[in-house]
Amino acid sequence: MEPEAHGPELVHQFSDVQQQKNAASLGMWLFLVTEIMFFGGMFCAYLIYRLEYFNAFAAGSQQLSIKMGAINTAVLIISSVTVVLAVKAAEAGKRKLLVGYLVVTVLLGLTFLVVKGFEYREKFEKHHVPGSTFSFTDKFDDNGKQYSVNSKEAELFFSLYFVMTGMHALHMIIGCGLFTVLAILAWKGHYTPAYFTPLENSGLYWHLVDIIWIYLFPLLYLISRHS
Amino acid sequence: MAQHEEHTTHSQAFYLFIGFALLVLTATTVGAAFINLGAFNPVVALLIATIKATLVVLFFMHVKGASEKLTGAVVVSGFFFLAILLSLSLADYLTRSGPMWR
Numbered sequence: 001m002e003p004e005a006h007g008p009e010l011v012h013q014f015s016d017v018q019q020q021k022n023a024a025s026l027g028m029w030l031f032l033v034t035e036i037m038f039f040g041g042m043f044c045a046y047l048i049y050r051l052e053y054f055n056a057f058a059a060g061s062q063q064l065s066i067k068m069g070a071i072n073t074a075v076l077i078i079s080s081v082t083v084v085l086a087v088k089a090a091e092a093g094k095r096k097l098l099v100g101y102l103v104v105t106v107l108l109g110l111t112f113l114v115v116k117g118f119e120y121r122e123k124f125e126k127h128h129v130p131g132s133t134f135s136f137t138d139k140f141d142d143n144g145k146q147y148s149v150n151s152k153e154a155e156l157f158f159s160l161y162f163v164m165t166g167m168h169a170l171h172m173i174i175g176c177g178l179f180t181v182l183a184i185l186a187w188k189g190h191y192t193p194a195y196f197t198p199l200e201n202s203g204l205y206w207h208l209v210d211i212i213w214i215y216l217f218p219l220l221y222l223i224s225r226h227s
Numbered sequence: 228m229a230q231h232e233e234h235t236t237h238s239q240a241f242y243l244f245i246g247f248a249l250l251v252l253t254a255t256t257v258g259a260a261f262i263n264l265g266a267f268n269p270v271v272a273l274l275i276a277t278i279k280a281t282l283v284v285l286f287f288m289h290v291k292g293a294s295e296k297l298t299g300a301v302v303v304s305g306f307f308f309l310a311i312l313l314s315l316s317l318a319d320y321l322t323r324s325g326p327m328w329r
Contacts, residue, residue, distance in 0.1 A: 022295040022297075022298070025295065025298055026295065026297055026298055026301065029301045029302060029305075030301060032305070033301060033302075033304065033308075036306065036309055037305070037309065040308075040309040040313070041312070043309075043313070044312055044313055044316050047316075047317065048316060048317070048320050051317075051320070052320075066257060066260075070254075070257055073253045074250055074253060077246060077249045077250055077253065078246065078250075080246070080249075080283060080287055081242055081243065081245075081246035081287075083287070084242045084287050085239060085242060087236065088236045088239065088242070091236055143263070203288075204288055207287045207288050208288075211280045211283050211284070214276050214279045214280055214283070215273075215276050217256075217276075218256055218260070218272035218273065218275070218276050219272075219273075222260035222272055223269075224268070225260040225261055226260065226261050226264070226268065227261075227263075
């Protein structure tokens with residue numbers, strides 16, 4: 001390896017390019033592990049309350065729009081594909097293709113947030129936002145049998161819904177900002193086949209946010225939907 | 228340090244195939260939610276979600292084929308500690324007699 005290389009592709013504390021790449025990837029994964037634990041606490045709270053207040057959680061879930069949730073799941077999956085294709089374009093040195101994929105990724109991220117915004121608006125209109133105006137009169141429909149639901153328990157479901165989807169949406173907003181910066185830098189030619197580590201690591205972040213949504217969708221939207 | 232050059236990326240067709248598989252699994256999970264499987268509805272939903280997450284981690288996040296085994300160990304440790312958090316919490320709450328909070 002070149003001991004005298006002085007670009008971002010090999011800074012002086014690493015002995016070769018591969019070692020530097022491995023170190024960057026490992027550091028990113030350590031951060032992602034902290035993210036798993038951060039969301040893990042919320043998933044744990046969700047799990048315990050769902051087991052105790054199942055009827056309220058099912059009734060709350062039946063008020064969410066499967067259509068919008070499924071569309072958003074598809075949007076995020078497609079955005080993950082454009083991210084891996086962007087990294088591949090960077091590796092091949094195709095600058096314009098790279099910028100194109102990054103821009104499409106940001107647009108898909110914004111699409112997700114717009115759909116989420118429409119869902120939140122519906123929650124405000126139905127008074128399903130936890131707080132002093134919260135009201136929940138819907139029943140849990142289980143195979144045609146109607147069970148009335150304690151509105152305090154339903155409020156707990158919607159609290160978890162807003163905290164979990166809200167933290168996820170915050171990560172999406174950060175991701176969109178990140179990929180906008182990457183697209184600008186890629187346009188200026190900062191990334192070459194020799195050095196595109198920021199693209200790879202940002203991609204890892206985007207995929208993790210995708211994975212969190214992959215779990216949020218069935219857990220929040222698909223409780224007891226059969227009849 | 229002589230190391231073989233890392234080939235982390237797959238072909239474009241392969242990525243599109245994985246993306247397609249993820250979309251099919253999403254449709255499957257929605258469909259399965261409308262079938263009455265009793266206690267197995269959440270099990271099936273979580274199983275499909277885990278298959279999807281595994282596809283993303285292995286192929287999009289390139290954990291499969293990474294030259295550094297340490298990365299794999301860190302990834303597994305993350306999910307391992309999450310499993311400890313969930314299983315020990317449930318070991319407490321599920322074994323309380325009567326309603327959980329009394």
